[in-house]
């Protein structure tokens with residue numbers, strides 16, 4: 001037998017009747033499927049324990065995961081080969097703790113709320129692959145590394161060194177947060193996964209067959225930044241927030257990498273290096289977005305890729321064929337040298353004079 005417990009959050013306020021209905025349907029289905037357990041609800045949080053034959057538990061949990069009355073579902077424990085039921089008499093006992101003022105139940109209410117809050121905090125630091133594993137009752141540390149085809153996506157801020165040199169740390173952090181928010185939304189919105197922020201750089205990946213989506217995400221970021229620059233007050237550093245974007249495709253190893261003390265779920269491989277190197281080339285190529293030939297080959301005929309040439313990516317023997325697309329968003333208005341000077345000039349005007357800082 002299998003026993004599984006999870007917590008989740010109401011996706012919207014649910015009436016007493018709606019919760020009772022969940023209980024009724026659960027009792028009917030579970031009695032039919034030989035499933036037993038308990039469902040606690042309190043302060044907008046569900047906590048449920050399900051026990052029964054493994055296949056049937058997997059089926060019901062699949063239905064529960066896709067139920068839109070709750071979200072942020074976190075599997076707390078998934079046990080196999082369980083010999084005895086803890087709730088043999090309950091096909092699904094619903095206990096509404098909000099209806100119960102018993103002081104003895106107070107600590108349980110607090111425990112559930114704390115668990116829910118901790119989960120929300122941890123979720124924002126955790127890659128979605130790891131969260132998905134946890135939510136499905138799989139220990140993410142047990143996920144074996146696997147080879148997959150990925151499109152690797154790198155972006156970073158142009159003249160970030162000048163920005164950090166000229167601005168106060170809080171202003172730099174605000175600027176980074178604006179940039180990271182735009183990137184995370186655009187990348188997730190197109191089905192990609194942000195794997196890490198490295199200083200001012202964002203590393204993300206898309207499935208190998210999603211070249212269109214990866215390019216669309218890049219253009220979404222450039223379009224959002226243009227709006228941000230135009231709408232920012234004249235003395236804002238956001239007026240000179242420009243980025244380079246580089247994409248490459250290849251087979252990478254995806255999985256847990258690190259020491260037994262600290263692990264990271266990420267991707268490793270040559271495509272990662274190439275994406276990072278060609279992203280750096282955006283400066284010399286006077287483009288805000290470039291991609292390798294391997295990405296171009298996966299694009300649909302919606303695009304008209306422009307070949308920029310063959311280049312030696314730093315530290316690599318092999319030559320990389322680099323492409324871009326002709327779009328107002330990807331082309332520099334003048335050239336990179338002039339852009340860098342404009343950024344420096346703007347930062348000089350808006351930053352606090354050095355004598356004041358001293």
Ligand SMILES: Cc1cc2nc3c(=O)[nH]c(=O)nc-3n(C[C@H](O)[C@H](O)[C@H](O)COP(=O)(O)O)c2cc1C
Pocket residue numbers: 022025026027029030039046048050060063064065066067069070092
């Ligand atoms: C918090 C929560 C717990 C649930 N627990 C169960 C359950 O134990 N058994 C069950 O069959 N459905 C449960 N459901 C309902 C399922 O998500 C799904 O709506 C139902 O199984 C569909 O049943 P039907 O195909 O008979 O309509 C639960 C839903 C929620 C939101």
